[in-house]
Amino acid sequence: MPEGHTIHRLAARHRELFAGHKVELTSPQGRFAAGAALLSGRLLCDTEAYGKHLLHHYSGELSVHVHLGLYGTVTDGAGTPAPPVGQVRMRVVGGGHWLDLRGPTDCSVLTVAEVAALRARLGADPLRSPELPAASVERIVRSPTAIAALLLDQSIIAGAGLVYVSEVLFRAGISPTRPGRSVSAEQVRSMWADLGALMAEGVALGRIDTVHSAHMPEAMGRPPRVDRHGGEVYVYRRTGQPCLICGTAVSRAGLAGRNSYWCSTCQS
Known part of the structure; x- marks a missing residue:
């Protein structure tokens, strides 16, 4: 399972590629189809990592929560993506780049309140807090x-x-x-x-x-x-x-x- 530094690197990478752009979301595999349809065409405002949790924040106060777990992987690239290969849970396209998410433990849409509840049940993140409470x-x-x-x-x-x-x-x-x-x-x-x-x-x-x-x-x-x-x-x-x-x-x-x-x- 990726450790927190990997998730922080992904958050920074995705912010660089997609933040400030309207993006298209799909779920080639189908398991995130409803979430993709809800968010597709919206502005991706920002991304962040908290511990081992990755969050993509969209306009309309909705977020995509990703926990890679043991088997999750994320790949990205420039230009138009090739037809999906394998079980792509979520594809993000925008700003001249694309991102494919495969095999996560969780990929779901959260409200502001649900994001707050996620943070509340987690301990302090060493990459976010200089002191342990x-x-x-x-x-x-x-x-x-x-x-x-x-x-x-x-x-x-x-x-x-x-x-x-x-x-x-x-x-x-x-x-x-x-x-x-x-x-x-x-x-x-x-x-x-x-x-x-x-x-x-x-x-x-x-x-x-x-x-x-x-x-x-x-x-x-x-x-x-x-x-x-x-x-x-x-x-x-x-x-x-x-x-x-x-x-x-x-x-x-x-x-x-x-x-x-x-x-x-x-x-x-």
């Missing part, structure tokens, strides 16, 4: 739940996925299995700041890099990481490989229905 900090430090599960909870922090959470915990030296109540408020705020900085870099670069310069391949004389997620990381999907700092084999175990990755020496 005090209530969210308290929720973490008072909880018996594993800290990794708390950081992945989108009602506490919106946009952070398994890659960023695994890496921020490593950089903080905190085991993913530690209960939230064993972590200090200062540590939570420090991880929030680190998360915001890493995700902002992800928006700029289009990939997730979490290792310090001293641990990059060229500095360590090691081969670059080869993984479909790209970027250089400390523990994510490096099971059994040596920790870049201490050499201990990276561990993996199930946690809250997800894989968790950590170094048993560097994280406690």
Whole structure:
């Protein structure tokens, strides 16, 4: 599932291509036909990302909400689009460009009130807020739940996925299995700041890099990481490989229905 930095990149891209233009919407697949018919021909006013949620705001105070989920993809291009291939849920054409959305978990039309309700049930977005609200900090430090599960909870922090959470915990030296109540408020705020900085870099670069310069391949004389997620990381999907700092084999175990990755020496 794409993490928040990817959604923010998509929002910026779609704003650049379509904001300020009247656009035509269709649903070649048919599952978004009613929504496309309702909005087609309207002005696309703006786009935004909140956590892992993408919003296209149209004239008439209506918005398209997209959550890519595990399988959703978005492609775009210039000029006249070719006939649709595959299950295109939504096609947007306007301003000399086109966009195709395939396989999202959700693609629906929301009112202003429904957009507000969506935001209200989400936690703070590290790419939108410089500080984690005090209530969210308290929720973490008072909880018996594993800290990794708390950081992945989108009602506490919106946009952070398994890659960023695994890496921020490593950089903080905190085991993913530690209960939230064993972590200090200062540590939570420090991880929030680190998360915001890493995700902002992800928006700029289009990939997730979490290792310090001293641990990059060229500095360590090691081969670059080869993984479909790209970027250089400390523990994510490096099971059994040596920790870049201490050499201990990276561990993996199930946690809250997800894989968790950590170094048993560097994280406690």
